[in-house]
Amino acid sequence: QLQLVESGGGLVQPGGSLKLSCAASGYALDSYGLAWFRQVPGKEREVVSCISKGGGNVNYIDSVKGRFTISRDNTKNTLYLQMTRLQPEDTAIYYCAARWTVHDGCQMSEFLYFFWGRGAEVTVSS
Numbered sequence: 001q002l003q004l005v006e007s008g009g010g011l012v013q014p015g016g017s018l019k020l021s022c023a024a025s026g027y028a029l030d031s032y033g034l035a036w037f038r039q040v041p042g043k044e045r046e047v048v049s050c051i052s053k054g055g056g057n058v059n060y061i062d063s064v065k066g067r068f069t070i071s072r073d074n075t076k077n078t079l080y081l082q083m084t085r086l087q088p089e090d091t092a093i094y095y096c097a098a099r100w101t102v103h104d105g106c107q108m109s110e111f112l113y114f115f116w117g118r119g120a121e122v123t124v125s126s
Contacts, residue, residue, distance in 0.1 A: 001026055001027075001115075002024060002025075002026045002027045002032070002098055002115045003024065003025045003026050003115075004022050004023070004024055004096050004097070004098060004115055004116065004117035005022065005023050005025075005117055005118070006020060006021065006022050006094065006095065006096055006117045006118065006119060006120035007020070007021050007022075007023070007120060008020040008021050008120060009094065009120030009121045009122045010121075010122070010123070011123045011124075011125065012086055012122070012123070012124055013124070013125070013126050014086065014087055014088060014124055014125075014126055015085055015086065016086050016124070017082070017083060017084045017085075017086065018083050018086065018122060019080060019081070019082045019083070020036070020080065020081040020083070020094055020096075020120055020122075021078055021079070021080055022034075022036075022078060022079040022080070022081075022096030022117055023076075023077065023078050024077045024078065024079070024098070025077070028074070028077065029072065029074050029077045029078075029079070029098070030053060030054075030074040031053065031100055031101070032053065032098040032099060032100055032101065032115075033050065033051070033052055033053055033098070033099045033101050033103075033105065033106065033107055033112075034050065034051050034070075034072060034079045034096065034097065034098050034099075035047060035048075035049065035050040035051070035096070035097050035098075035099075035107070035108070035110075035113060036048040036049050036050075036070060036079075036081045036094060036095070036096055036097075037094070037095045037096075037097060037110060038090075038092035038093065038094045038095070038122075039092055039093050039095070039119075040091065040092045040093075041093075045095070045110060046061065047061060047108045047109070047110060048060070048061060048064055048068065048081070048094070049061070049064065049068060049070040049081065050070070050106040050107055050108050051070045051071070051072055051079070051106060052104045052105055052106045053101065053103075053104050054104050055071065055072050055074075056104065057104065057105060057106040058070050058106055059106045059108055061108075063089075064083075064090075067083065067084050067085045067086075068081060068082065068083050068084070069081070069082040069084075070082075079096050081094065081096075083122070086122075086124045087124060088124045088125060089124075090122060090124050091122060091123050091124045091125070092121075092122060093119040093120065093121050093122070094119060094120050094121075094122055095116055095117055095118075095119045095120075096116070096117045097110070097113035097115060097116050097117070098113060098114070098115040098116075099112050099113045099114055099115070100114070
C-alpha cells in the first residue's frame, strides 16, 4: 500500500517561508495525482493545491496563489510545497494526498484522494 509521510512543518514568523515534503513509499508516485490539503482544528479540511502525474498541470486555491508552489520529483518519490510570505491564516495541519489515475489531470476534490499522510503542523505566529 502507498504510504505518505510529511515533513518540514514548524513555527515561522509572518512573512517567512517553509518547504513541506511528502515522501512516498510502497509504490512509485508517477501513477498518482497528488495534492496538499490543510485543516485547522475544528474546521473542515480544505484543498490547497494539486499537481498532475507528470507535474505539468497544477492548481491552487486563490488565497495561496503567488505565494505557494507545488512540485514533485518522481525520481525521488516526493511531493513538495514551497510556502512563502506566510500569514497567520496559513496556520494549519498540512496533509499530502494521492490518487491513482490513468489521466494526467489535477483534481482539487478531496473525495478523489484515497491515500493520506498523517500531517505536518505549520504555525505562523510572531
